Amino acid sequence: MGGNHTQTKFILLGITDSPCAQTPLFVLFLLIYIVTLVGNIGIVVLVWVSPSLHNPMYFFLTHFAFADICYSTVISPRMLADLLSEDKTISFSGCMMQFFTFTFFVTIECHLLAMMAYDRHVAICHPLLYVTIISSRVCWQLVASSYLFAFLSAIVYTWCTFGGSFCGPNRIDHFFCDEVPVLRLMCSDTHSSEMVIFVFVTINVVGTSVVILLSYISIIRTVLRMCSAQSRARAFHTCASHLMVVSIFFGTGFFMYLQPSSSHRSLDKVASIFYTVVTPILNPFIYSLRNKEVKGALLKCGRRLFNC
Template sequence: MVEDNYTFASEFILLGFTNREDLQVTSFVLFLAIYVVTLIGNLGVIILIRLDVCLHTPMYFFLSHLALLDICYSSTIIPQTLLNFLAEKKVISFIRCATQLFSFATCATAECYVLAAMAYDRYVAICKPLLYSVVMSQRLCVGMLAAAYLAGVISSTIHTVSIFRLPFCRSKRINHFFCDGPPLLALSCSDTHVNEVMVSAVVGFNVLSTTVFILLSYLLVLSAVLKMHSAATWHKAFSTCASHLLSIALYYGSSLFMYLHPGSRHSLERDEVVSVLYSVAVPMLNPLIYSLRNADMKNAMRKAKGRVLSSLSIHGSWLAERRELPFHGKEG
């Protein structure tokens, strides 16, 4: 088509999942439900950690920022996707597309390093419990978090610049539901080999380095746990690590599959399905994983529920008293 042949794309068309109107409505409802659950779940985790003094520890400090990152990069993708489900023309501007990629890549990269920091926290807590409060100081935790966000910004800058410096003269139709690296590289009419290598190198370094760090941390944890003789201690150690490992497996597995292979040799349709897992499903599942399998979080939820019920009971009694006042006043 003539409209697809030009050297500079002022806007792109996001093809999304399907052109069928009935499926678009169903997809809209599904994604909206996922987004609402994601926001409620992650905001709930953040509020719970802020309110409960027992959760003011390094582990939950990092968990609250993991929840914040999940909110941010879900909000980078899903609102635009919801709009496209209902819009007749599924257009996104060049600047907005670049901003979406930059924001998403920043949050996704920072999340890798936050997960690595959480693994280090578990290593210190289990392998060096007597030194935990000294090693995991507030200064170290803030420094690790700042480094995670800085790594996200640097990585996403390289990622975004290496892609958007290319001429997009082949087509402006992105075979995806948001502006992600591989489908954008597929649109360029120039040789993208160097750019593909650069993107894979940046993503590969972030993912593989943090993966190795996490695996090393948990190997040391496993070694320490196997030396313990108490079954109760075994159960407590594994229960505190299980949720984190499950979250890591979902996030890293899909990310590695998506990015660490050349763009010209894979199916964009298959990648679209995989990207739903790490960009939409994982942010929704993380609060459930950490809340349902974590004793401290469940205790905090029970206490919060008790406070809410108590507050409602007091408020209800006060309203009942207010309603009775005029009646007694007339009698007097």
């Protein structure tokens, strides 16, 4: 997939070069990664074994949890190893594959969040047509299309980022192979690559954001027309978890990828840690602690296990 290049490896400078900070950070991020895996795998298993959660919203949620598992696994183990190792080299192909896989699963999450917003829109605004509009077949078609478009987008991102010449420094000032620090090392002109990446990021991030925004505008208009205060509260409550995840995910995404490369500063590492490490651990807790259906299914599973 890569173009003309002379570099066979890169060196990831990591989060910090302070020996005193590396061990505490290793312990902290290891715990976060373990909880991320347990939480997201738990969501997938819980939806699978609980008939009450066999509906489109949780179908999309299982794929969202799966994407969280995958893209955190692409980043965290390598970052943890580098915190304790003096050898922080990564091969050119390894760097390229890490970037490809990361962008693939992050793009999937953008589309899944839009699908979940549309699902809530149909459930609240067109409840009588919900089963017809959001059928099992439609769910699979939407998810399959998101995987396909994410795959094509990841190919474009990776080609634009690694398709030029790398004949100078090979030290990536980051803890994983991301677009901006890699493009800084390219010898050839990066303007056209940056523009293509910007266009695709805009399509994926802004496009899905528009779907989410329009869905929630319609939801708010419908909810405000409801006569019962209890109905309004219940409708808003069903959307609260999704809105929290959307705010966290797209907030950091807009900060990281929809600003000129000249605007990137050292604060980007902090934002990247939040985006790649912290966000995947928050999602299971947001959906389990703020969602009555998930908590109910969890309690039922717990009773079944204890009764056995």
